[in-house]
Amino acid sequence: MKKRKWRPYAYYSSLFTFLLFFTWMFFEVVDALKKNEIAAFDMAVITEVQSWVNEGRTARMVMITDLASVLFLTAATAVIALFLIIRKRYGWALFFIFANAVGGLFNGLLKELFKRQRPDILPLIEQGGYSFPSGHSMGSFIFYGALSFMLFRLLKGKWKKMIGAAAAGCMIILVGLTRIYLGVHYPSDVIAGFSIGAAWLLFCIMMFHFSEYKWNRRLKKASS
Template sequence: MDKKNWRTFVYYGSLLAFLLFFTWAFFEVVDALRAKEVETFDTAVINVVQSWINEGRTARMVFITELGSVKFFTAATVLISLFLAIRKRYGWALFFIFVNALGGLFNSLLKEFFKRQRPDVLPLIEQGGYSFPSGHSMGSFIFYGAVSFMLFRLIKGKWKKTIAALAAGSIVILIGLTRIYLGVHYPSDVIAGFSIGAAWLFFCIMVFHVSEYTFKSRRKKTSR
């Protein structure tokens, strides 16, 4: 196996490994939730995070949490997809719409399946619906992860790629933290949201690569 093929093997092997790991992590949280083994952990983390509450910090947390809202993701997905389409990156535009739109639907189905009520703690904002898994956490991992993946593929320069990945990761973590701080999610909701969001993202990336390979192969055959 030459160097190029080895890198390809490692890359796709890593995608599959991440998909399996995060899927396993999600079901581990589900098992712990059903066995009622997360209550002590959730309470301890909530007590620590909500001990930070003050007026100025709460305003910043509300702003950050909006970066993980359905309204923000919908508007941003439309704008980014239009930009990609204008630049004739049609495959990327379809990928971005697919991963975010179906990811949101997937979260809604999971919430309806588990029907976990929201924490009975100090809620700093109003939030309806069920709690598990956190939609903000799942959606932020999918959205910012997809943006990071596209930038990694479309821009040049290791530093630019590294900065984009670090920025995306930081935003995702902060959004998850705000959900605990604001009293609308248990920490286990956030961890589960990150886990299943990551699994969905890596699954979609693999589907994108398969579709990309299939399209290129068919185009080569028709051009002969």
């Protein structure tokens, strides 16, 4: 009995701890940006990553970065949510829509708040709007992270869960890398996007668990 109680306690404590950690990380990047302490780091990473530029690699990078565009993530979120609704997983559909839709609005609000201009070093594609935090990085972390969380909960089989999580993690990292390679974001934009995206996703997961608990408790009362 003690073991069963300990597992949820450790799990929820870990979620909250990581939420605080990623929130702290985001504000550390903001503080370094305001104090102009991150310029040397940004330039060093950009110089290294853009030394890899060649035509064939650029085409692949554009293809990867498009898998975190607003258009793709919106369409993919709608398709996945519809699939969940058809399977009568209404709570999961609401979680997925809320995490991604509100997360996107949150990113737009942060961009307007900081108004950081994009780097003008070697842009390989055209990209409008402000730079900080990276919308592709934040959006990919929320979308692929939420998808990984759902696969962990809904799929049966340890290997299926592990492969899904590994694929999601690789996709998130690759998207962040493409934004630097293509010259449309500073590395600090990407780190900030990952950090606040992770914090938002963890918050949504905690709210999902709380709603799930309240709903199950209500059903238990109704059946008794």
